[in-house]
Amino acid sequence: MLRSEFDRNLDLLQSDLSEMGRMVEETTRQALHALQERDPDMARQVIQNDDAIDNLQDELESKCVGLIATQQPAARDLRTLMSIVHVGVELERMGDYAEGIAKICLRMYQEPLLKPLIDIPRMADLALNMLNDSLQAFAERDEWQARQVCDNDDAVDDLYDQIYHELLVYMLQDPRTIQRATYLLWVAHDLERIADRATNIAERCIWLVSGHTASNRARNSDRSLR
Amino acid sequence: MTTAAEPVAVRHALRFEGVTAYYGANKVITNVDMAVPEHEVTAIIGPSGAGKSTLLRCVNRMNDLIPAFRMDGKIWFGDYDLYAPGSDPTQIRYQIGMVFQRPNPFSKSIYDNVAFGPRINGFNGRLDDIVEESLRAAALWEEVKDRLKESGLTLSGGQQQRLCIARALAVQPSVILMDEPCSALDPIATLAIEELMQELKKRYTIVIVTHNMQQAGRVSDKTALLMPDEHRVAHLVEFDETSRMFTNPTDERTEAYITGRIG
Numbered sequence A: 001m002l003r004s005e006f007d008r009n010l011d012l013l014q015s016d017l018s019e020m021g022r023m024v025e026e027t028t029r030q031a032l033h034a035l036q037e038r039d040p041d042m043a044r045q046v047i048q049n050d051d052a053i054d055n056l057q058d059e060l061e062s063k064c065v066g067l068i069a070t071q072q073p074a075a076r077d078l079r080t081l082m083s084i085v086h087v088g089v090e091l092e093r094m095g096d097y098a099e100g101i102a103k104i105c106l107r108m109y110q111e112p113l114l115k116p117l118i119d120i121p122r123m124a125d126l127a128l129n130m131l132n133d134s135l136q137a138f139a140e141r142d143e144w145q146a147r148q149v150c151d152n153d154d155a156v157d158d159l160y161d162q163i164y165h166e167l168l169v170y171m172l173q174d175p176r177t178i179q180r181a182t183y184l185l186w187v188a189h190d191l192e193r194i195a196d197r198a199t200n201i202a203e204r205c206i207w208l209v210s211g212h213t214a215s216n217r218a219r220n221s222d223r224s225l226r
Numbered sequence B: 001m002t003t004a005a006e007p008v009a010v011r012h013a014l015r016f017e018g019v020t021a022y023y024g025a026n027k028v029i030t031n032v033d034m035a036v037p038e039h040e041v042t043a044i045i046g047p048s049g050a051g052k053s054t055l056l057r058c059v060n061r062m063n064d065l066i067p068a069f070r071m072d073g074k075i076w077f078g079d080y081d082l083y084a085p086g087s088d089p090t091q092i093r094y095q096i097g098m099v100f101q102r103p104n105p106f107s108k109s110i111y112d113n114v115a116f117g118p119r120i121n122g123f124n125g126r127l128d129d130i131v132e133e134s135l136r137a138a139a140l141w142e143e144v145k146d147r148l149k150e151s152g153l154t155l156s157g158g159q160q161q162r163l164c165i166a167r168a169l170a171v172q173p174s175v176i177l178m179d180e181p182c183s184a185l186d187p188i189a190t191l192a193i194e195e196l197m198q199e200l201k202k203r204y205t206i207v208i209v210t211h212n213m214q215q216a217g218r219v220s221d222k223t224a225l226l227m228p229d230e231h232r233v234a235h236l237v238e239f240d241e242t243s244r245m246f247t248n249p250t251d252e253r254t255e256a257y258i259t260g261r262i263g
Helices: A004-037 A040-071 A075-108 A119-140 A143-173 A175-210 B052-059 B089-095 B110-120 B127-137 B157-169 B187-200 B213-219 B242-247 B252-258
Strands: B012-023 B026-037 B041-045 B069-077 B096-099 B175-179 B205-209 B222-228 B234-241
Touching (some): A004 A075, A004 A119, A004 B187, A040 A075, A040 B213, A075 A119, A119 A143, A119 A175, A143 A175, B012 B052, B012 B205, B026 B052, B041 B052, B052 B069, B052 B205, B096 B157, B110 B127, B127 B157, B157 B187, B187 B205, B187 B213, B213 B242, B222 B242, B234 B242
Parallel strands (some): B026 B234, B175 B205
8 A cells, every 4th residue: 555654654643642632631630620629739730741741742743744844745634734733732722721720729729619610510521522522523534523513612602601600790799709709710711712622623623524614613713701 | 642762772784984986086975974774764865966876876886887986985884894805796786785767677577587686696495485575575476476477578667666676685685775766657656666665674774866855755764965065076964864854954955955945
């Protein structure tokens, strides 16, 4: 078979992406757990682990650049390599959001939680499901599944709106809660961004498969500033 | 997931030490130092007239056939000095095979082309086995196994070139020199040879001269860039990992050559 070595390299990059995705999921769950259990040690662990994700992304990118420079990929091969770079960047940023949640944990663990966390873990589950689905769609070049991920982003955005208004009520009722409520709002914002980045991965998959950009891009704009 | 590479001492199949070449009074290559690792593909690239083929032909002493040619410096083949007094170029060429720009099968059957080297070399094993093994290694066996008695010249260009590779392999060399082996082939036959090189490097060391920079990028582990100076004397400008040469070369002449701005 022609170009089997090149194809083997593409497969290896795909496994690197899966590994990065697994690390992002794990680190996000740990960050949430640290927040819920007010566990500063675990939060510090999450912050430390982000370096590994960053390093993986650096490696992934230089491998892709090397292949583009030496192998003259065209058509789908070129889209694949460009997409892998893009997805790597998305995953690296997701890792940063997990790290952000861990840093918030370090700021607030000494105080009791404002309220039991219910919607934030739900949001995290939805966002991480989107991450898994988007990576699976990407690995299997499954455009249909990728479109599902794009559609699921609405549920995360709705939860984010709900949390936002709920925390606003806390703050209005008792200004002493402003700091803790704001921290939780940041956490929700980080999760909303993770879901958005998963949507970006799904859109990248659609582009990879079809060669066309996803038409629902506008709908997926950052709603966190509303 | 990548794992950290274990430190392994790299063995070198060939080492060039201060190799300087002359045609008559003209110096054409100056002071090349370069170590070619075993079981890798090393590409020599550079503009026309940069001495790529001359340097390659120094290795198996093909230049000895040119009366005005002279070489200073040393080329080591393992621990063996290829230019030591008394060393036999014919024996060297069994160890260091060569494939040329245009496929040049003998006007003999496919079988006899491959069996030619072992026969004159006094090979006394089963000739059929070595012919099959060599044709398999050259990824040609499946295409020719039912027509071994036909002339090698009846094959397509790409098949002929693979036949020449099989012929080179039949004398069991450890290094294969390829001098622009795909320049007479179409893109698909070219890819077939390139793919074959990835297989061959598991058992052999390959040095390829190519004027096709993209091909060097695709096939090689290391790349050497030769460039002539204003006196038309070729220098080794840079020699490094191919991925580095093509993404972040050290020398600005390499950058300019790789990006098509000089040469």
